[in-house]
Amino acid sequence: MSTNWQDYRATPAYDELIQEDGTPRLAANILVQYLASMEQQDLRARQAAAEVAMKEMGVTFTVYSQEEGTIDRAWPFDIIPRIIAKTEWDRIELGLKQRVHALNLFINDLYHASRILKDGIFPAEVLANSVNFRSQCIGISPPLDIWAHICGSDLVRDADGTFYVLEDNLRVPSGVSYMLENRLVTKRVFPELFEDYAPLPVDDYPSQLFDTLAALSPYPGERPEVVVLTPGIYNSAYFEHAYLAQQMGCELVEGRDLVVDDDDVVYKRTVRGLQRVDVIYRRIDDLFMDPEAFRADSLLGVKGLMRAWRAGKVALSNAPGAGVADDKVVYAFVPEIIKYYLDEDPIIPNVPTYRCLYLDEREYVLANLDKLVVKPANESGGYGMLMGPFSSKAERERFAEQIQANPRNYIAQPTLQISTVPTLVQGQIEPRHVDLRPFILSGERRQVTTGGLTRVALNKGSLVVNSSQGGGSKDTWIVDA
Amino acid sequence: MLSRVAENIYWMARHIERAENMARLIKVNTFLLLDLPKKVALGWTPLLAITGASELFYKRYKEPGERQVTKFLMVDETNPGAILPALRAARENGRTIRDIIPREAWELINELYLQSRDNINQALTKNGRHIYLNQIISSSQTLSGLLSGTMNHDAGYQFLCVGRSMERADMTTRIIDVRSADMLPKQTEESITYENIQWMGVLKSLTAYQMYRRSMQVRIHRGTVLRFLFQNQEFPRSVLHCVREVERGVNQIGSDRFTLQILERAKTSLLDTEVTSLDAKALHSYVDSVQLDLINLHNALAKAYFLPINE
Incomplete structure (x- = not known):
C-alpha cells in the first residue's frame, strides 16, 4: 500500500510539505510524488538502511545510566527531508544575521559602557539577577568585539505559516554535527532524489567554523593552533565535539590537557612537551571553565584560562560571559535590542512573551497557566518547563509558587501550533511536529548554515523535540524552486 | 600527540593484552589439570597467585575451586584484572581516542566488550568456557592485525x-x-x-x-x-x-x-x-x-x- 496524501492532513498545524487541500507545496512537489509512489515496505527498508548507516557512522549521543555507565545511543533519524524554499530561507538568513549582530552589540555594551541600561531600554534589575552575567568580563574587548561567534537559534513555524524565533543559544549550542551527518545519510538512502533536486550543500560548515576560529588568533600571520575543548566522554554532546575536531583537523582536548603558565600563555601537554595553543573552541560552560576564576570545584576546566584570555594570549569561543544574552528573559527584549542598536525592525519576530518580572504580565500568566508554556530563564534541553494545556492541577500550582517566589526567572508564551512534516512511523507517513535550529557564525563576516538541524517530536501530538525526551531529527533541504 | 591520548592508547593496549593473556592462562590451566593426576594436581590457586589477586579472592569466595576461580578471573566486576573488567576498561580508553584509532578498531573493541558481557552465562559453563575464551583471544588478535594494517x-x-x-x-x-x-x-x-x-x-x-x-x-x-x-x-x-x-x-x-x-x-x-x-x-x-x-x-x-x- 502506498501513501494517500488526501488522508494525511489531520492536524490544524502548518505542514511543511503538504498544503491544506492535500496537494504538495511547490518546492516539495517531486518529493511528495516520489514518496507516494513508494510501497510501505520499500519505505521501511529505506528507514532500516538509514538506521544501519547511522550506526555504522557512529552517530550517537551519550546518555548516562546507573548500571551501564555511559552508553552511546543512536539518535533517531527520520528519512523524509524537510524542505524550505530558498526565497523564504534568504529572508530567514537575513533575520538571523540581524539578530546575532544585535546580540553581539548588546553583550559588548553590557561589558563596557552599558548604554542600553542607561538609556532605560533594558532593565538593570534583569541584568543584576542574571546568572550568566560575568563580572569578570567587564572591560574586556575580545577580538573584533564579538562575543558569540557561534550561535544556534531555535525557530518554529506557527499555524499561519510565520517563522518565529523561540530561543537563542549563545553558550555552547550543539546539534550541528547531526545536521551534517543527516545529509550524508539522506544521500545514501535516497540517491535518486538528488537527480531531481539540488538541495544547497551544508558541508561547508566545518571549514567556515575553522576560519571563524582561526581569525581570532592573537598571533595573526602565524598558523594558528586551534583546539576543541570538551568536558569529556560523559558529556551528552561528546560525539559532536570529537566530530567537529576531526572535521576541522584540530586536536580534541580536555581540561587536563591544557596548562596556563606564568606567562599567561595556554599550552597543551604533548608527548614532546608543552605546545602553545592560540584559539580554544570551548564546549564547556563558563562556570566550569577555570577553577581560578569561577567554580573552584570544577575538575573539567583549566586553571588560569580566564587570566590568559584577559591578557589576550588566547582566544576563547564563545567568549566567557556571552551567555548573558542566552537567557529567556533577555530573549523577551530582543526586538527592543535590535531596534536600539541597529535601528531596524526585527526581520524574524519573537514568539509573544510574557515576562513574569512585570506585575501585569505575571498576573496574566498566573491566571492562564493552563494555556501557556512556562519556561525558566536558564534551563536548556526542555527541562523545568510547564506545558500548560497538558499539565495537571498539581503541576500548575507548583509552578505558580515557583513563579511568585522568583518571578525574574520565568517567562511564559502561548502554546504554539508548531508546524509538522510527514514522518515515517511504523511504515506509515504521519505528521509530526518539528522545529529548526540554524547555526550562525560571526567573525570577520556573518554566515548562516544552509537550513540547520530539524528536530522532530516522534511521539504523536508531542511538541517536545529534545533528544533527551523522545525527539529525533531530519535532513533539512533549502531548495531553489 | 597529546599526553592524555598517548596514555589512553597505552592503557587500551595493556587492557586488551591483559584480557587475552588471562584467557590463555585459564584455557591452559583447564587442560593442564586434565593431564595431571589428582593427587599432584595444584588446582586453581596458582592462577590467583599469578594475577596477584589471592587476597581479593578470599574476601569474596571460600573455596578456590574451578568454578569460583574461573568466575573470579573472567567476569567478577570487583577484580580489576579479570577479563571482563579489563575489556570494559579498554573500551573506556578507546572511547576517548575514537578520533585517533581507525573506526573499525573502535567498533571491534566495543563489540568485543558487549559480546563478552552478554555471553557471561556461556563462560560459566565448562563447555562454553572454551569457546568464550577462544573468542576473546581471536578478537584481540584481530584487533592487533587491524591496527597494524590500518593505523x-x-x-x-x-x-x-x-x-x-x-x-x-x-x-x-x-x-x-x-x-x-x-x-x-x-x-x-x-x-x-x-x-x-x-x-x-x-x-x-x-x-x-x-x-x-x-x-x-x-x-x-x-x-x-x-x-x-x-x-x-x-x-x-x-x-x-x-x-x-x-x-x-x-x-x-x-x-x-x-x-x-x-x-x-x-x-x-x-x-x-x-x-x-x-x-x-x-x-x-x-x-x-x-x-x-x-x-x-x-x-x-x-x-x-x-x-x-x-x-
Missing part, C-alpha cells in the same frame, strides 16, 4: 606497541615466577614427567610451545624453557623481545634519555644473567628484579610522556 604507524601506534609489550613482559615474568615455585619437589621418575608437563603448560600459557620447539630444538627442560622465555630474540612474548619492542617504540616516539637508561639496564640484566643456573630461590629473586625493572620502566614512560598525576 598510521605514528607516535600513537608506537604507544600501542609499547603498552602491549609492557603487559606481555609483565605476564611472562608472573607466569614463570608462580609456575617455577610450585613445581613438584621430589625428583622421582614420575615427578620429572609431570614437571615436564608443567613446563609445557608454562610454554602453552604463553603460546610459546610451538615456537620453543622450532627455535630451541631440544626437549622441554627447565633451563632451556627459562632461557627461551627470558632471552629469546625472536619470540614475541619473551621478556627480552618485549623490552626491545618498548625500546624501538620509545626511539620512534622521540626518545627520552631517562627512559632509555632504564631500558638499557633492563636489557643488560636480561642478557647477562645465566638463567639456567638459577635455583628456585635465586630464580624468584631474579624475577623480582626483572619486575622491578618493568615497574621503573612504566614509571619512566609515565613521567616522560603521560599527564602528570597531580598538579
Whole structure:
C-alpha cells in the first residue's frame, strides 16, 4: 500500500510539505510524488538502511545510566527531508544575521559602557539577577568585539505559516554535527532524489567554523593552533565535539590537557612537551571553565584560562560571559535590542512573551497557566518547563509558587501550533511536529548554515523535540524552486 | 600527540593484552589439570597467585575451586584484572581516542566488550568456557592485525606497541615466577614427567610451545624453557623481545634519555644473567628484579610522556 496524501492532513498545524487541500507545496512537489509512489515496505527498508548507516557512522549521543555507565545511543533519524524554499530561507538568513549582530552589540555594551541600561531600554534589575552575567568580563574587548561567534537559534513555524524565533543559544549550542551527518545519510538512502533536486550543500560548515576560529588568533600571520575543548566522554554532546575536531583537523582536548603558565600563555601537554595553543573552541560552560576564576570545584576546566584570555594570549569561543544574552528573559527584549542598536525592525519576530518580572504580565500568566508554556530563564534541553494545556492541577500550582517566589526567572508564551512534516512511523507517513535550529557564525563576516538541524517530536501530538525526551531529527533541504 | 591520548592508547593496549593473556592462562590451566593426576594436581590457586589477586579472592569466595576461580578471573566486576573488567576498561580508553584509532578498531573493541558481557552465562559453563575464551583471544588478535594494517604507524601506534609489550613482559615474568615455585619437589621418575608437563603448560600459557620447539630444538627442560622465555630474540612474548619492542617504540616516539637508561639496564640484566643456573630461590629473586625493572620502566614512560598525576 502506498501513501494517500488526501488522508494525511489531520492536524490544524502548518505542514511543511503538504498544503491544506492535500496537494504538495511547490518546492516539495517531486518529493511528495516520489514518496507516494513508494510501497510501505520499500519505505521501511529505506528507514532500516538509514538506521544501519547511522550506526555504522557512529552517530550517537551519550546518555548516562546507573548500571551501564555511559552508553552511546543512536539518535533517531527520520528519512523524509524537510524542505524550505530558498526565497523564504534568504529572508530567514537575513533575520538571523540581524539578530546575532544585535546580540553581539548588546553583550559588548553590557561589558563596557552599558548604554542600553542607561538609556532605560533594558532593565538593570534583569541584568543584576542574571546568572550568566560575568563580572569578570567587564572591560574586556575580545577580538573584533564579538562575543558569540557561534550561535544556534531555535525557530518554529506557527499555524499561519510565520517563522518565529523561540530561543537563542549563545553558550555552547550543539546539534550541528547531526545536521551534517543527516545529509550524508539522506544521500545514501535516497540517491535518486538528488537527480531531481539540488538541495544547497551544508558541508561547508566545518571549514567556515575553522576560519571563524582561526581569525581570532592573537598571533595573526602565524598558523594558528586551534583546539576543541570538551568536558569529556560523559558529556551528552561528546560525539559532536570529537566530530567537529576531526572535521576541522584540530586536536580534541580536555581540561587536563591544557596548562596556563606564568606567562599567561595556554599550552597543551604533548608527548614532546608543552605546545602553545592560540584559539580554544570551548564546549564547556563558563562556570566550569577555570577553577581560578569561577567554580573552584570544577575538575573539567583549566586553571588560569580566564587570566590568559584577559591578557589576550588566547582566544576563547564563545567568549566567557556571552551567555548573558542566552537567557529567556533577555530573549523577551530582543526586538527592543535590535531596534536600539541597529535601528531596524526585527526581520524574524519573537514568539509573544510574557515576562513574569512585570506585575501585569505575571498576573496574566498566573491566571492562564493552563494555556501557556512556562519556561525558566536558564534551563536548556526542555527541562523545568510547564506545558500548560497538558499539565495537571498539581503541576500548575507548583509552578505558580515557583513563579511568585522568583518571578525574574520565568517567562511564559502561548502554546504554539508548531508546524509538522510527514514522518515515517511504523511504515506509515504521519505528521509530526518539528522545529529548526540554524547555526550562525560571526567573525570577520556573518554566515548562516544552509537550513540547520530539524528536530522532530516522534511521539504523536508531542511538541517536545529534545533528544533527551523522545525527539529525533531530519535532513533539512533549502531548495531553489 | 597529546599526553592524555598517548596514555589512553597505552592503557587500551595493556587492557586488551591483559584480557587475552588471562584467557590463555585459564584455557591452559583447564587442560593442564586434565593431564595431571589428582593427587599432584595444584588446582586453581596458582592462577590467583599469578594475577596477584589471592587476597581479593578470599574476601569474596571460600573455596578456590574451578568454578569460583574461573568466575573470579573472567567476569567478577570487583577484580580489576579479570577479563571482563579489563575489556570494559579498554573500551573506556578507546572511547576517548575514537578520533585517533581507525573506526573499525573502535567498533571491534566495543563489540568485543558487549559480546563478552552478554555471553557471561556461556563462560560459566565448562563447555562454553572454551569457546568464550577462544573468542576473546581471536578478537584481540584481530584487533592487533587491524591496527597494524590500518593505523598510521605514528607516535600513537608506537604507544600501542609499547603498552602491549609492557603487559606481555609483565605476564611472562608472573607466569614463570608462580609456575617455577610450585613445581613438584621430589625428583622421582614420575615427578620429572609431570614437571615436564608443567613446563609445557608454562610454554602453552604463553603460546610459546610451538615456537620453543622450532627455535630451541631440544626437549622441554627447565633451563632451556627459562632461557627461551627470558632471552629469546625472536619470540614475541619473551621478556627480552618485549623490552626491545618498548625500546624501538620509545626511539620512534622521540626518545627520552631517562627512559632509555632504564631500558638499557633492563636489557643488560636480561642478557647477562645465566638463567639456567638459577635455583628456585635465586630464580624468584631474579624475577623480582626483572619486575622491578618493568615497574621503573612504566614509571619512566609515565613521567616522560603521560599527564602528570597531580598538579
